[in-house]
Amino acid sequence: MNNYSENARVNSAVTGVLGRYPDEPASLIGVLQDVQEELHYLPRVALEQIAHGLSVPRNQVYHVATFFKAFSLTPRGRHTIHICCGTACHLKGAGMIAEAIQSTLKTGDGETTEDGSFTVQTVRCLGCCSLAPAIMIDREVYGEVVPRALRRILGKYWEAESA
Amino acid sequence: MIKTPQELIAARDSVREHFFNGWTRIRVGMATCGLAGGAGKLFEAIREQNEKNNYGFFVAETGCNGACFLEPLVDVVLPGQGRITYANMKPSDIENLLLLTFGGRVYTKKAVARATSEHLLSDDTEIPYLQGVIQPDVQKVPPYSEAPFFKNQVRIALRNCGIIDPTSLDEYIAFGGYAGAAKALTQLQPEDVIDEIKRSGLRGRGGGGFPTGRKWEACRKANGAARFVICNADEGDPGAYMDRSIIEGDPHSIIEGMIIGAYAIGARIGYVYVREEYPLAVKRMRLAVQQAEAAGLLGENIFGSGFDFRIRISRGAGAFVCGEETGLIASIEGNAGTPRQRPPYPAQSGLWGMPTNINNVETWNNVPVIITRGAGWFSSIGTPSSKGTKVFSLVGKAKRVGLVEVPMGTSLREVVEQIGGGIQDGGEFKALQTGGPSGGCIPAAHLDCPVDYETLTSLGSMMGSGGMIVMDSRTCMVEMARYFLAFLKEESCGKCVPCREGTLRMLETLSAICEGRGRPEHLDLLKELSEAMADGSLCALGGSAPNPVRSTLHFFEEEYRAHIEERRCPARVCKALIEYQVVRESCTGCGACARVCPVKAAFGKKKAPHEINNGLCTRCGLCADACKFKAIKVA
Ligand SMILES: Cc1cc2nc3c(=O)[nH]c(=O)nc-3n(C[C@H](O)[C@H](O)[C@H](O)COP(=O)(O)O)c2cc1C
Numbered sequence: 001m002n003n004y005s006e007n008a009r010v011n012s013a014v015t016g017v018l019g020r021y022p023d024e025p026a027s028l029i030g031v032l033q034d035v036q037e038e039l040h041y042l043p044r045v046a047l048e049q050i051a052h053g054l055s056v057p058r059n060q061v062y063h064v065a066t067f068f069k070a071f072s073l074t075p076r077g078r079h080t081i082h083i084c085c086g087t088a089c090h091l092k093g094a095g096m097i098a099e100a101i102q103s104t105l106k107t108g109d110g111e112t113t114e115d116g117s118f119t120v121q122t123v124r125c126l127g128c129c130s131l132a133p134a135i136m137i138d139r140e141v142y143g144e145v146v147p148r149a150l151r152r153i154l155g156k157y158w159e160a161e162s163a
Numbered sequence: 164m165i166k167t168p169q170e171l172i173a174a175r176d177s178v179r180e181h182f183f184n185g186w187t188r189i190r191v192g193m194a195t196c197g198l199a200g201g202a203g204k205l206f207e208a209i210r211e212q213n214e215k216n217n218y219g220f221f222v223a224e225t226g227c228n229g230a231c232f233l234e235p236l237v238d239v240v241l242p243g244q245g246r247i248t249y250a251n252m253k254p255s256d257i258e259n260l261l262l263l264t265f266g267g268r269v270y271t272k273k274a275v276a277r278a279t280s281e282h283l284l285s286d287d288t289e290i291p292y293l294q295g296v297i298q299p300d301v302q303k304v305p306p307y308s309e310a311p312f313f314k315n316q317v318r319i320a321l322r323n324c325g326i327i328d329p330t331s332l333d334e335y336i337a338f339g340g341y342a343g344a345a346k347a348l349t350q351l352q353p354e355d356v357i358d359e360i361k362r363s364g365l366r367g368r369g370g371g372g373f374p375t376g377r378k379w380e381a382c383r384k385a386n387g388a389a390r391f392v393i394c395n396a397d398e399g400d401p402g403a404y405m406d407r408s409i410i411e412g413d414p415h416s417i418i419e420g421m422i423i424g425a426y427a428i429g430a431r432i433g434y435v436y437v438r439e440e441y442p443l444a445v446k447r448m449r450l451a452v453q454q455a456e457a458a459g460l461l462g463e464n465i466f467g468s469g470f471d472f473r474i475r476i477s478r479g480a481g482a483f484v485c486g487e488e489t490g491l492i493a494s495i496e497g498n499a500g501t502p503r504q505r506p507p508y509p510a511q512s513g514l515w516g517m518p519t520n521i522n523n524v525e526t527w528n529n530v531p532v533i534i535t536r537g538a539g540w541f542s543s544i545g546t547p548s549s550k551g552t553k554v555f556s557l558v559g560k561a562k563r564v565g566l567v568e569v570p571m572g573t574s575l576r577e578v579v580e581q582i583g584g585g586i587q588d589g590g591e592f593k594a595l596q597t598g599g600p601s602g603g604c605i606p607a608a609h610l611d612c613p614v615d616y617e618t619l620t621s622l623g624s625m626m627g628s629g630g631m632i633v634m635d636s637r638t639c640m641v642e643m644a645r646y647f648l649a650f651l652k653e654e655s656c657g658k659c660v661p662c663r664e665g666t667l668r669m670l671e672t673l674s675a676i677c678e679g680r681g682r683p684e685h686l687d688l689l690k691e692l693s694e695a696m697a698d699g700s701l702c703a704l705g706g707s708a709p710n711p712v713r714s715t716l717h718f719f720e721e722e723y724r725a726h727i728e729e730r731r732c733p734a735r736v737c738k739a740l741i742e743y744q745v746v747r748e749s750c751t752g753c754g755a756c757a758r759v760c761p762v763k764a765a766f767g768k769k770k771a772p773h774e775i776n777n778g779l780c781t782r783c784g785l786c787a788d789a790c791k792f793k794a795i796k797v798a
């Protein structure tokens with residue numbers, strides 16, 4: 001995609017999101033969340049447009065966008081795998097799950113696979129501690145994950161992409 | 164629209180009629196935990212069978228009843244027979260379940276508990292399901308009051324979770340919902356409400372345990388052009404999920420609590436701050452707010468009292484420190500969520516500089532029933548200083564894991580052994596971790612202590628938000644301390660030096676010990692750092708960050724010494740101090756270990772015992788997990 005059409009795409013996504021929020025500084029985090037969800041990251045032009053739209057200084061937008069873990073300034077994969085590293089999951093082998101996912105996908109924490117399909121990210125707790133170890137892919141939570149089951153779980157997403 | 168208390172009662176009674184005497188219905192536990200266990204597929208299978216065979220029952224979702232180890236759960240309510248709960252259900256069970264159910268029988272294989280009536284806590288009524296001749300099959304299912312996981316629990320906060328449909332305002336009302344708001348707004352003065360909450364002895368469930376009534380009073384008395392109330396649903400503590408479960412299973416209880424609190428304090432706008440890792444909770448909360456608005460329970464002139472109140476929803480964005488009240492407020496205002504110095508407390512100067520009252524999800528959820536049942540009832544439960552009940556997320560190595568709600572003062576042993584059923588896989592209990600990352604680990608010797616705010620603090624831990632993580636002998640306490648410090652270092656906002664540098668230095672020291680580089684003076688260094696951080700940090704994150712180190716060092720010093728003096732990890736966890744070895748006699752040479760090893764450290768000829776090259780091995784443990792013959796052990 002050339003730069004021009006990419007910018008146009010970002011612009012229309014941000015305009016759409018801004019339209020759903022009141023023009024006030026308090027909308028900042030919600031707007032960033034929705035833009036992140038749509039574009040899978042926060043491109044520089046989006047941050048500038050948001051700063052302008054909500055009348056928030058650019059440095060504040062940047063501060064907020066880098067403070068919170070949910071935001072990414074670099075493109076993310078089409079799916080995000082959240083690996084829970086909460087206490088219950090840690091006790092039940094989350095480290096091993098992380099290792100297995102990262103070695104299967106050849107990515108480190110916070111990185112994206114070469115083909116752009118997955119971004120791997122560790123998180124504090126998914127609130128499914130009774131089913132530890134847990135992972136969440138996009139919005140779907142998988143509990144009692146064992147390394148053996150990973151191929152099947154990940155395969156589902158590749159299959160859906162190729163369909 | 165419900166504009167008067169009378170209309171509320173009329174709505175309540177008409178739904179009750181259906182709920183207890185009419186519908187044949189099937190309920191699937193579809194909170195996040197149920198869904199992760201496969202409840203979605205189950206729901207579809209039930210719907211399919213219903214259509215195919217024209218059974219004509221109602222299928223709906225419900226929240227989590229707390230028994231997460233039994234997920235996915237299905238409840239069947241059949242007129243004349245009451246409610247029967249089935250556990251660990253699979254789609255392949257559904258055909259049989261329905262055939263038996265509609266043949267007047269019970270799918271005994273998976274039935275775990277039954278109820279012939281429901282206790283509606285809000286107005287203290289016991290309503291029986293339509294009575295018929297109870298089938299002999301049904302009689303064999305233990306009543307809830309005898310089922311091991313449930314019998315020792317007392318449910319106030321979880322009163323509706325897993326029973327009502329969280330997407331139905333009607334059912335919340337049928338269970339006595341909004342009666343507390345109706346009473347407060349039409350019969351009580353704001354000061355009376357505050358007085359009632361004060362007398363109930365309710366204390367904050369979000370960690371600090373501050374008396375709720377006093378906090379409300381301070382906010383009401385503070386000067387300001389406007390006042391705000393906030394529900395803290397950031398639930399940051401790893402290993403704790405009661406707030407998620409309450410929002411997903413009973414969202415209206417929070418709205419009702421907030422209406423009452425806002426009325427008492429004089430606020431017209433409320434915020435619910437939900438963490439974004441809980442997409443379902445956000446969805447349920449949004450729907451509940453819309454329903455309440457549509458019914459006139461939020462908006463203008465609620466119950467004709469002249470009181471106006473609205474709720475907005477804010478989503479967190481993944482920062483633990485935003486659970487801290489000043490950080491949370493900064494984040495609602497659209498700033499990075501860094502805490503600030505207190506005082507001034509939010510009650511004086513909070514959101515937009517106005518008096519603000521912030522309470523935890525479970526705190527708000529307790530409020531409506533305190534108003535309907537009275538302070539006297541509430542304060543009769545619990546201990547002299549800690550009233551009511553507390554929900555704990557009992558997780559880790561216990562046999563039965565899930566959410567449990569017990570009166571304050573219940574012994575830790577009762578929770579772990581009677582409700583939790585002891586340790587899974589025949590393991591041995593080692594410690595109970597409470598209070599989240601800045602809590603502490605309580606050893607077996609103190610299991611008979613009662614759970615209340617003061618006792619847990621005196622044991623070097625704290626109540627926190629209610630995480631209870633059971634650890635067995637395969638848990639290394641030094642590694643756990645390192646884990647919590649790694650967490651806290653990552654989440655420290657960096658504003659003040661004692662916390663930013665202190666967590667880092669502690670983590671470095673603990674890592675050195677875990678990696679076999681520990682020195683005897685490290686223990687003194689840790690103790691000294693602990694004091695400096697506790698005294699000098701800006702907010703409670705840094706102030707309580709030394710707790711995991713202090714408590715493990717206090718109760719498990721010999722384990723630290725084994726790492727330092729003998730370079731040995733007694734629990735066989737710390738990677739630098741262990742090796743994976745193949746038990747030659749058990750190895751069949753199947754090659755599973757070699758296939759999963761990411762660094763090719765496991766190798767061998769087909770059908771011959773394999774070996775592990777410990778020079779290459781990263782101790783990830785994948786080989787041991789992959790071995791079906793238990794031929795790889797840790798030494
Ligand atoms: C680092 C830190 C994290 C916190 N996280 C939470 C949280 O996730 N949920 C919560 O309710 N309170 C949390 N608190 C406590 C809040 O600051 C505040 O005391 C609480 O929301 C007040 O409500 P309560 O009186 O009903 O307990 C946290 C405090 C600190 C210092």
Ligand code: FES
Pocket residue numbers: 084085086087088089090124125126127128129130132133134401402403
């Ligand atoms: S600790 Fe992993 S889901 Fe809570």
